[in-house]
Structures are given as C-alpha cells and as structure tokens.
Amino acid sequence: MDTDVAVVGLGSVGAMVSWHLARRGVRVVGLEQFGLGHDHGAFTGESRLFRTGYHESPAYVPMLLAAREQWLDLEQRSSRTLFHPTGVLSIGLPGTPQMRNVLESLEQNDLPHEVLDAPALRERYPQHGCLTEEVGVLDRLGGVLRPESAVTETLRQAGDAGAVLLDREEVVEIEPTERGVRLRTTRTTVSARHAVVASGVWSGRLVPRLGTALTIKPLVLTWFAPAAPRDFAPERFPGFIRDLDGVHLFGVPSLDGALVKSGWADNWGSVDAPEQLGRFLSPQELEAVGSDVHRLLPDLPPQPSRHSVHMDVFTPDRRGVVGRVGPGVTVATGFSGHGFKLAPVFGEIAADLATGQRPRYDVEMFDPRRFDA
Ligand SMILES: Cc1cc2nc3c(=O)[nH]c(=O)nc-3n(C[C@H](O)[C@H](O)[C@H](O)COP(=O)(O)OP(=O)(O)OC[C@H]3O[C@@H](n4cnc5c(N)ncnc54)[C@H](O)[C@@H]3O)c2cc1C
Structure with a gap:
C-alpha cells in the first residue's frame, strides 16, 4: 500500500492527525493496533x-x-x-x-x-x-x-474525508526509504512519504530515542x-x-x-x-x-x-512531544495527563510537520530535541 502520510495509532491525537490531513486532501493511511475506539487507550473513562x-x-x-x-x-x-x-x-x-x-x-x-x-x-x-x-x-x-464519542466521531469524519483507517494493524517497524518510510505491521507493509507516530503509552517502542524521557x-x-x-x-x-x-x-x-x-x-x-x-x-x-x-x-x-x-x-517537564525525530518521521506523544483537550491542535501541528508546513503556534516547547543528551 502506498500513501502520502501514515499515522501510527488512531487514539486521541492520531485520529485528529488523520482528520486534519484528510480534510486538506492529503492521502493518509491510519493504522491502529486494536479495534477503532477500543478501550485500552488514554482516551477512556467517559469524560x-x-x-x-x-x-x-x-x-x-x-x-x-x-x-x-x-x-x-x-x-x-x-x-x-x-x-x-x-x-x-x-x-x-x-x-x-x-x-x-x-x-x-x-x-x-x-x-x-x-x-x-x-x-x-x-x-x-x-x-x-x-x-x-x-x-x-x-x-x-x-x-x-466526551472522549470515547470524540475519538470515534473524529475517525468517522476523517474516513468521510478520505482517510483510509485500518484496525488491528500493529506497526512493528518503521524504516527509512529513498522516498520516505516503510512501515511494517503484523499483516501488511505501507510505504509513505512521512509517518506520524501517535502511539501513546506504546511510543517508546517505535521511537527508542525518546525511551528514557517517557x-x-x-x-x-x-x-x-x-x-x-x-x-x-x-x-x-x-x-x-x-x-x-x-x-x-x-x-x-x-x-x-x-x-x-x-x-x-x-x-x-x-x-x-x-x-x-x-x-x-x-x-x-x-x-x-x-x-x-x-x-x-x-x-x-x-x-x-x-x-x-x-x-x-x-515527560519529565510534563509537556508533550511533537516534532521530527528522524527523516520522514514526526512523533506526537508524552501528553502527561493533560493532552486530550488539546488533541485537535496537537493533530494540526503534527499534520503541518508531516507535510512540510510551518505550524501557526509556538511549538518550541514541544520539541523532542530538549531530551537529547
Ligand atoms: C484517567 C485519565 C484522565 C485524564 N484527564 C484528562 C483531562 O481531564 N483533560 C485532558 O486534557 N487530558 C486528560 N488526560 C490525558 C489525555 O487523555 C491523554 O494525554 C491523551 O488521551 C493521550 O492521547 P494519545 O493520542 O497520546 O494516546 P491514545 O489516545 O492512547 O492513543 C494511542 C493509540 O496508539 C495505538 N497504538 C500504539 N502503538 C501502536 C502500534 N505499534 N501500531 C498501531 N497502533 C498503535 C494505541 O492502541 C492507541 O489507540 C487524562 C488521561 C487519563 C488516562
């Protein structure tokens, strides 16, 4: 499968990234390890x-x-x-x-x-x-x-706008290619110009560089x-x-x-x-x-x-991490117990970074490089 942007994780922020990209006419494939709207994510608990x-x-x-x-x-x-x-x-x-x-x-x-x-x-x-x-x-x-309704509704609207949303696809590896990145899941392979990793508490696995900060x-x-x-x-x-x-x-x-x-x-x-x-x-x-x-x-x-x-x-400073972590890879994670309300904006920022646009907010406070030794 081939796309412009692949989004890893369709929870709070990944759903929003997919929504923003699809509405801009960008080809996007979202990959979720569980069912869409599952009950293992950070977005559960009714409010x-x-x-x-x-x-x-x-x-x-x-x-x-x-x-x-x-x-x-x-x-x-x-x-x-x-x-x-x-x-x-x-x-x-x-x-x-x-x-x-x-x-x-x-x-x-x-x-x-x-x-x-x-x-x-x-x-x-x-x-x-x-x-x-x-x-x-x-x-x-x-x-x-209402977080469960919000995530499933965002996914519904993203799908209506053209996003391809795949459930039960755990991404196990992201590797660089000449054109961008290749994502290997437990069942398929996706080639993309860019990947956004929005995989919540699982993020340390795909972005080991952040491991000790999470x-x-x-x-x-x-x-x-x-x-x-x-x-x-x-x-x-x-x-x-x-x-x-x-x-x-x-x-x-x-x-x-x-x-x-x-x-x-x-x-x-x-x-x-x-x-x-x-x-x-x-x-x-x-x-x-x-x-x-x-x-x-x-x-x-x-x-x-x-x-x-x-x-x-x-994260140690309780600020999220949204930024580039390698060629063709943007991460959006580490929201430290207060990220849900801001999910639309974190999604917008990650969508900008994945498509080479400058975010309209001051995003320096979320820069992953602050954790580099
Ligand atoms: C109990 C509780 C109360 C909170 N209260 C508030 C509050 O009142 N206000 C507020 O603003 N915030 C609050 N927060 C924080 C907020 O809910 C989280 O910061 C936010 O939901 C995190 O979103 P996320 O997208 O990073 O993670 P998630 O929503 O968990 O999404 C991550 C997704 O990635 C998927 N995934 C992971 N690895 C892979 C993989 N390898 N392949 C494919 N898919 C993968 C997961 O299955 C999941 O669907 C609260 C959090 C909790 C837990």
Missing part, C-alpha cells in the same frame, strides 16, 4: 476536562482557544454531544503557582471568568466543603469533553453516588480541579443524573510497560481514595460505586 484557565502555564492559551473552536466545529458536524459547557472551577490556596497560572491565563487573554473569595466559594459551591482560606476561579469557557503512569478514576444528585448536576456543580494538602483532585458533574466522577492524580507510581497495568485497586487503595474524596466533597459517600484504572505517558 475529560477542558480548561482555558490553565494550571500548567498561560503559554497554552492560544492553543486552548483554537482547540475549543475545533471541538465545537467537530461537534457541529456530528449528531452527538462532544462538549458540555459546564465551566471549570479551580480551587486552591491563594497565590499557589497553579492558581496564579489560572488567573494569568484568564486575565491576560481577557477570557470570561469569575473570582470567588472564600465566603463566596463556600456559599455558591457548598458541595466542596471548602476550608476558610481556599478560593475559587470559575473558567466560563471550560467544560467537559514514563508510563497509571491514573485512577472513581464514581460516587451522591445522596442528593441534583446538587451535583452540571447547572450547580461545574467541572473542577482542587489542590489541597498534597491531594490533587479533579472531577466532573453528574452527567448521567446519578454518579459524580472524580480522579485522584499523582499517587500511583509508574509501570515499565503498558501490559503491566493493574486494572483494579485493592480494597485498601479504594478506601484511601474514597476517604480523600469524602474529606474534600463531604456530600459524597466515602466508598466509590465503581472505579477504573487508565494510563498516560509522561
């Missing part, structure tokens, strides 16, 4: 927060605004809800680096938001059981994405059944991120009318290979998560109704 008040750095704001437009465009062309405009509430102690970044992102870019001092926060959002000192910033452009980390999600579900409906309870006493909690309102979802980050160590991920927590681990969630959200019960274990691949 992802979208924020423009960015804890990580205000430098992301131009990309976040462009990503939001692209999500809405994708949704408008579909018959599904991909984005719930719930707003996102950041809660923390005043003056922490995260809260400063949130405010700077919003204020410097004149984005709609509301600052809540401690009494206002307690009055408006009593569900969070806030301490006297904690303050809140409500990011009105924030919301909740760490696979488990991330756990829990769902709780509140006694008063209406208090956790989207109109009363926006998506949130809260940092307190070393606990980093994030969550979304009850979208199904019954359960509130919460994540508990940074406490699960790392695994050497995706196959080593344990899919269940022990009763002791569940109790520890439940008791932190109950402490911060006292109206939720101390025991989750269900949980699931996922993974993403992290």
